[in-house]
Every structure is written in structure tokens, then in C-alpha cells.
Amino acid sequence: MDSRKVSIRxxxxxxxxxxxxxxxxxxxxxxxxxxxxxxxxQAVRDLGFRPSRTARALASGQVxxxxxxxSDTTLYGYGxxxxxxxxxxxxxxFSVGICFLAxxxxxxxxxxxxxxxxxxxxxxxxxxxxxxxIRALQAVPAGVAVVALSEASxxxxxxxxxxxxxxAAAAHATRYLLGLGHRTVHHVAIPSSSGRSxxxxxxxxxxxxxxxxxxxPLHASWTPRSGYEAGRALAADPxxxxxxxxxxxxxxxxxxxxxxxxxxxxxxxxxxxxxxVPQAAYYHPALTTxxxxxxxxxxxxxxxxxxxxxxxxxxxxxxxxxxxxxxxESSGPxxxxxxxxxx
Amino acid sequence: MDSRKVSIRxxxxxxxxxxxxxxxxxxxxxxxxxxxxxxxxQAVRDLGFRPSRTARALASGQVxxxxxxxSDTTLYGYGxxxxxxxxxxxxxxFSVGICFLAxxxxxxxxxxxxxxxxxxxxxxxxxxxxxxxIRALQAVPAGVAVVALSEASxxxxxxxxxxxxxxAAAAHATRYLLGLGHRTVHHVAIPSSSGRSxxxxxxxxxxxxxxxxxxxPLHASWTPRSGYEAGRALAADPxxxxxxxxxxxxxxxxxxxxxxxxxxxxxxxxxxxxxxVPQAAYYHPALTTxxxxxxxxxxxxxxxxxxxxxxxxxxxxxxxxxxxxxxxESSGPxxxxxxxxxx
DNA sequence: CAGCATCAAGTGACCGGTCACATGATCACC
DNA sequence: GGTGATCATGTGACCGGTCACTTGATGCTG
Numbered sequence: 001m002d003s004r005k006v007s008i009r010x011x012x013x014x015x016x017x018x019x020x021x022x023x024x025x026x027x028x029x030x031x032x033x034x035x036x037x038x039x040x041x042q043a044v045r046d047l048g049f050r051p052s053r054t055a056r057a058l059a060s061g062q063v064x065x066x067x068x069x070x071s072d073t074t075l076y077g078y079g080x081x082x083x084x085x086x087x088x089x090x091x092x093x094f095s096v097g098i099c100f101l102a103x104x105x106x107x108x109x110x111x112x113x114x115x116x117x118x119x120x121x122x123x124x125x126x127x128x129x130x131x132x133x134i135r136a137l138q139a140v141p142a143g144v145a146v147v148a149l150s151e152a153s154x155x156x157x158x159x160x161x162x163x164x165x166x167x168a169a170a171a172h173a174t175r176y177l178l179g180l181g182h183r184t185v186h187h188v189a190i191p192s193s194s195g196r197s198x199x200x201x202x203x204x205x206x207x208x209x210x211x212x213x214x215x216x217p218l219h220a221s222w223t224p225r226s227g228y229e230a231g232r233a234l235a236a237d238p239x240x241x242x243x244x245x246x247x248x249x250x251x252x253x254x255x256x257x258x259x260x261x262x263x264x265x266x267x268x269x270x271x272x273x274x275x276x277v278p279q280a281a282y283y284h285p286a287l288t289t290x291x292x293x294x295x296x297x298x299x300x301x302x303x304x305x306x307x308x309x310x311x312x313x314x315x316x317x318x319x320x321x322x323x324x325x326x327x328x329e330s331s332g333p334x335x336x337x338x339x340x341x342x343x
Numbered sequence: 344m345d346s347r348k349v350s351i352r353x354x355x356x357x358x359x360x361x362x363x364x365x366x367x368x369x370x371x372x373x374x375x376x377x378x379x380x381x382x383x384x385q386a387v388r389d390l391g392f393r394p395s396r397t398a399r400a401l402a403s404g405q406v407x408x409x410x411x412x413x414s415d416t417t418l419y420g421y422g423x424x425x426x427x428x429x430x431x432x433x434x435x436x437f438s439v440g441i442c443f444l445a446x447x448x449x450x451x452x453x454x455x456x457x458x459x460x461x462x463x464x465x466x467x468x469x470x471x472x473x474x475x476x477i478r479a480l481q482a483v484p485a486g487v488a489v490v491a492l493s494e495a496s497x498x499x500x501x502x503x504x505x506x507x508x509x510x511a512a513a514a515h516a517t518r519y520l521l522g523l524g525h526r527t528v529h530h531v532a533i534p535s536s537s538g539r540s541x542x543x544x545x546x547x548x549x550x551x552x553x554x555x556x557x558x559x560p561l562h563a564s565w566t567p568r569s570g571y572e573a574g575r576a577l578a579a580d581p582x583x584x585x586x587x588x589x590x591x592x593x594x595x596x597x598x599x600x601x602x603x604x605x606x607x608x609x610x611x612x613x614x615x616x617x618x619x620v621p622q623a624a625y626y627h628p629a630l631t632t633x634x635x636x637x638x639x640x641x642x643x644x645x646x647x648x649x650x651x652x653x654x655x656x657x658x659x660x661x662x663x664x665x666x667x668x669x670x671x672e673s674s675g676p677x678x679x680x681x682x683x684x685x686x
Numbered sequence: 687c688a689g690c691a692t693c694a695a696g697t698g699a700c701c702g703g704t705c706a707c708a709t710g711a712t713c714a715c716c
Numbered sequence: 717g718g719t720g721a722t723c724a725t726g727t728g729a730c731c732g733g734t735c736a737c738t739t740g741a742t743g744c745t746g
Contacts, residue, residue, distance in 0.1 A: 398701070
């Protein structure tokens with residue numbers, strides 16, 4: 001009756017075979033007579049047998065589990081990547097663990113990573129798009145299978161890595177703004193894992209390629225609040241007509257700061273975000289932004305890990321979509337200054 | 344050298360004691376001579392021994408792990424609850440697994456829940472604030488420790504439950520709007536697990552208590568888009584001057600629909616949201632909303648589970664904060680109609 | 687029909703811990 | 717000084733699977 005306490009040996013007894021034969025049947029081993037297989041399967045059903053993952057893991061030495069180390073999933077990109085990992089992992093029969101790094105005290109980070117990164121707890125995927133993630137990656141004990149999600153510009157990859165190359169996308173967005181007629185583009189940057197993020201690099205390259213002045217980027221965090229603060233500074237400068245923001249939350253804060261300062265978007269200032277959160281189309285004004293396929297990136301990172309763990313398994317080609325500029329209402333050609341048109 | 348392959352017996356040999364003594368030391372058992380303890384600890388350090396969670400789980404029959412079943416963490420409330428659970432669980436030395444129900448096909452839901460809800464995989468916390476969650480809860484096999492997070496109005500609780508009672512908060516927000524002078528308050532509702540959500544109930548009670556007409560609630564999903572669609576319907580009705588939304592994403596969509604229809608907020612229509620997402624203060628206009636302590640709810644649910652698993656352990660009082668109305672810019676007294684003031 | 691390969695199934699050790707119980711030493715007390 | 721309680725530690729079984737090897741039975745070949 002009770003589905004627990006039923007072991008492979010109980011099933012064996014019920015089916016009149018050895019425990020090893022039961023093991024063969026539940027693992028789909030080919031060398032079993034159809035008749036025997038059926039008897040065992042019947043016994044499995046009758047007794048409600050469920051193999052113990054724990055015992056299997058102990059005996060075989062592999063766990064079919066992956067733990068994701070991520071700083072904070074309330075940030076859209078991180079949450080979406082986690083979702084992608086989880087989906088792909090579940091399809092492959094893996095269980096997925098999680099550890100939020102943001103709530104780990106810095107001094108206990110190494111110990112925490114060592115605990116969740118125990119080999120008996122399975123493999124690791126570290127989302128290393130920020131400093132905490134990078135530090136966590138460095139704290140991973142040797143001998144553990146690990147895959148990282150990192151910025152393209154991050155240097156020495158100690159482990160297999162899925163890179164998020166949004167430098168090209170930042171450059172594209174910047175050229176788009178310049179193409180609208182803006183003299184230059186300002187940048188409100190998210191923190192970077194490497195100190196020199198791809199988004200900053202792409203933005204800078206596009207500006208220098210176009211031969212326009214490169215303003216100092218404003219370094220913010222990820223929150224709307226820090227975007228708001230950066231936005232106030234930018235709003236005070238009448239030369240600012242185009243702002244590329246490191247993510248959509250920053251853009252939201254910038255939008256608000258501009259509004260409070262009486263600068264209209266997009267008439268006076270164009271704003272472009274990054275990520276395309278589900279809310280972006282409903283901001284006021286609807287946000288032009290660079291869509292990124294975080295879910296696909298998550299799936300790819302799991303596929304990479306899976307290939308590592310089981311080199312004989314099916315290869316999966318990376319399937320993450322390339323970043324894409326979504327033009328909405330918050331960007332447009334600059335109005336010539338000191339011209340009194342109708343709004 | 345290699346931190347793997349070092350077992351409790353290797354340590355025992357190195358320290359000149361029995362494997363059982365090593366077990367006692369690593370578990371902090373009191374009946375060990377300080378001298379012996381020190382020798383063992385030294386050997387542990389020298390060999391880089393790390394106990395295998397798998398082996399411990401198999402032998403002891405307990406796992407110190409919890410899996411969270413949740414529909415979709417990109418929704419703020421769910422993500423924050425998960426974060427709360429994870430923090431509390433990590434503090435207690437539990438590992439945290441996750442399963443996103445939104446990406447599970449309905450016909451495989453039962454099988455998926457049975458798999459992640461395997462007793463050998465630890466206990467379960469099910470976020471049952473919606474239909475998928477409720478169905479998952481029903482699919483949990485017997486004999487598994489499980490705690491649910493549910494709406495207060497959800498009936499038969501088959502398992503220990505942390506209830507989110509936002510009926511009172513909805514009533515409070517509704518009374519607040521009536522108090523500003525609105526003739527009634529319209530409601531855009533999120534889907535409910537029970538068909539009759541607490542938020543709807545609280546809203547309706549506040550209206551009937553005040554003796555004002557009760558409009559038909561508009562049933563939306565969770566997305567800004569569905570809020571937008573509901574908002575268009577409401578914007579077309581000049582009698583609508585106050586809208587209570589089931590969450591902040593809906594409110595964002597409503598805000599946009601009102602704006603497009605030329606109805607000003609809060610001058611023509613007041614909008615109140617639910618949840619207080621981090622972005623709410625930066626919406627345009629800044630959103631009046633009901634803050635909810637999802638993180639606290641998550642912590643409480645884990646504490647409940649932990650108490651269940653280990654009745655001898657320290658009791659933890661529920662610590663989630665009560666919902667709280669945060670008044671910002673999107674709500675205010677209604678302007679008398681057909682009066683041409685200056686904006 | 688001997689000889690060998692192949693197949694279906696079984697046997698017992700083993701993974702790395704915990705558990706129940708056994709053992710010998712120390713100590714208190716009458 | 718014998719008796720029993722308490723303490724520190726050791727012994728071997730056990731959790732529920734997998735692994736390597738063995739055992740009969742059957743089939744193919746020359």
C-alpha cells in the first residue's frame with residue numbers, strides 16, 4: 001500500500017525474480033525477456049514502487065541534478081534565464097536547485113557555494129553577469145561540473161561558458177539613435193561583472209566609429225531608483241537628447257526623472273532600454289528597448305552542461321535568439337532646440 | 344588531495360579512530376573527548392573531507408531538502424515568495440529545489456509533481472495562489488511533507504497552509520477610494536485559485552457596507568496586456584472614476600489604456616494596484632498600491648514546514664507583515680464632471 | 687555432437703553514511 | 717571492593733540502489 005518503504009527487493013520478491021532484474025527493467029535495459037519485463041512492471045504497479053533517487057545517486061555516483069547560483073531572480077533577465085534552465089533540465093529528467101546569492105553575506109559566500117556545490121548535490125550553473133556571480137564562480141570547488149553564464153567580455157573562463165554578447169546590440173541601438181539625428185548618445189550603465197561591460201563597449205564603439213563625442217557613462221545599479229537618480233543628472237543637461245540605459249528598470253527611472261524635469265520623451269529626449277521586460281510596452285511612453293532571449297540563454301547553458309555530463313548524449317545546438325531592437329514610443333528624432341512647435 | 348573519494352572511513356583511519364567516532368564528530372555529538380574531537384577535525388581538514396549528503400540521506404531517511412512548486416516566478420509575488428523560502432531554507436541548512444508549473448503541460452502535471460514530490464527528494468512547498476498551483480497540490484502523492492501557500496478563501500486545506508489574506512487589504516483600499524469621494528470603485532481582477540478571490544470579496548464587502556452600487560468585476564489575467572484590455576473597456580465608461588486592480592501589472596495596463604483614451608489619472612480616474620512591485624513608484628503616475636510582504640510569507644511557509652519536519656526544533660512565530668496601502672500619485676478625489684479646470 | 691558465443695537472470699559486494707548495540711574504562715556509592 | 721551507572725568508543729548491519737562477475741540455458745558452427 002504505502003508507496004514508501006517499497007524497495008527494489010520487494011518488487012523482486014513479488015515478481016519472482018532477482019533484484020537485479022528489477023533494476024534492469026526500471027532502467028530499460030534491453031536484455032530482458034518481454035514476459036519477465038511484464039511481470040516486473042506489474043509488480044511495480046501493484047506495489048506502487050518508486051525508485052529512490054537518493055539510493056541511485058549513492059550507488060551510481062551521479063545525481064542528475066543541477067543547482068543554479070543566481071544573485072536575484074526578481075531582476076527580469078535572471079528570472080527568465082532560470083526559467084529556461086529549469087525547463088530544459090526538467091525535460092532531461094534533472095532536478096533543479098537554486099541559491100540566491102544576493103542574500104548571502106559576502107563572508108559566508110565561499111562556504112555557501114561550497115555547500116550547494118557539493119559534488120553529491122550535482123552540477124552547477126552559475127549566472128555570472130555581475131560581481132557576486134563572478135565571486136561565486138571563483139568559489140566553486142574543483143572537481144564539480146560547472147557551466148557559467150557570463151558577459152562576452154569576461155576574461156579567463158575557467159569553465160565552459162555561455163556568453164551573452166550584447167555589445168553588438170548596444171552598438172546597434174546606439175547607431176539607431178545616431179541615425180535618428182542625435183548628436184551623441186548618453187549611457188546609464190548597469191554594474192558589470194568585469195568592470196567594463198559589453199554594453200558599454202558596444203555603445204562606445206558605435207560612438208567612436210561615428211566620430212561623435214563620447215560622454216562619460218553614468219554608473220548605476222539595476223533599480224529604477226538608481227535610474228531615476230542618473231536621470232535627474234542627465235535631465236539637467238540640455239545637451240542630452242538620447243539616453244541608452246543598461247536595462248529597462250533604469251530606463252523607467254530615467255523616464256520619470258525626465259518627466260519631472262519637464263523634458264518630454266521622445267520630443268526632447270529619446271530613451272532606449274535593454275531587455276524588453278513584459279511591462280516595457282506599457283510604460284509611458286512605451287519603451288524602445290533591446291529584447292534579449294534570456295530564456296534561450298538559460299536553455300543553452302543547460303544543454304552545454306548536459307553535453308558535458310553525458311558526452312554520448314544528443315548534442316543540442318545553441319538556440320538562443322540574437323538580441324533585437326524593439327522600437328516603440330520612447331525614441332525619435334531630436335527636435336531642433338529653441339523651436340516652439342506644438343507638442 | 345582530491346576532495347572527492349574521501350569517505351568517513353578514510354578520515355577514521357587517518358585519525359586512528361573508528362568511522363562511527365568520525366560520524367559523531369561531524370554531527371557535533373556531545374559524547375566525544377575534546378582530544379579525540381580535535382584529532383578527527385584535523386584529519387577532516389587534512390583530507391579535505393566533505394560528508395556526502397546523498398549517503399546521509401539514504402542512511403538516515405531524511406533529506407533536508409525542499410522543492411518549491413510555483414507557476415511562474417517572473418510574476419513579482421511568486422518570485423519574492425520563492426526568495427523568502429530560499430533564504431529561510433538556506434539558513435536552516437536545507438537545499439532548495441524548484442519546479443515551474445507554468446511550463447508543464449497539463450496532462451503531464453501529475454507525473455511531474457509525482458517526480459519532484461518523491462519522498463526521497465524531500466519536502467514540498469506549493470504556491471497555490473492560482474489554478475495550476477491548486478491542481479499541483481492535489482497531485483501531491485500521499486506521504487510527502489507539504490505546505491501550501493494559498494488564498495485565505497481557499498476551502499478544504501488538505502495540508503498545513505500559510506494564507507494570504509488580502510481581503511482586508513482590498514476592503515481597505517476600496518474604503519480609501521470611497522473616502523476620497525468616489526461614487527463607487529471598479530475592479531479588474533486577477534485569476535483566482537478558488538474562482539472567488541479574497542481581493543474580490545474584500546472589495547465587494549467594502550462597497551456593500553458603504554451602500555454603494557457594486558459593478559461587475561472585470562476578469563483579467565496577470566499581464567499588463569490584459570490590464571490594458573480591461574482598461575479600454577473601463578475608459579469608455581464616463582461613470583468610472585476609481586479602479587482597484589488585482590495587481591500592479593494590471594494597473595500598469597489600465598494606466599496606459601486610460602492615458603490613450605485621454606482620461607487623466609488621478610484627475611479623472613483614480614487607479615490603485617496591488618503588490619507594490621519595485622517599479623510601482625516610478626510608473627507614470629506613481630502608483631498607489633497595496634504592499635504585500637511576499638518574502639515574509641515565503642519565510643513563514645518554510646518555518647511552518649520546518650516545524651512539521653522537526654517538531655522538536657525551535658518554533659518560529661509567523662513574521663510576515665500585514666498588507667499596507669501605499670498612497671502615491673495615481674489616486675485622488677474625483678473632479679466634478681464637466682468642469683473645465685486647468686490641468 | 688563437441689565447443690564456444692550469446693543471452694537471460696542471479697549473486698554478493700559496494701557506495702558512504704547512520705543506527706542499534708556491544709565493549710571496556712572510569713567513577714560513585716554502599 | 718563489588719555493583720551498577722555513565723561515558724567514550726568500536727562493531728557490524730543496513731538504507732536502496734548499481735556494478736562486476738557468475739551461472740545455466742540456448743543457439744550456432746564445423
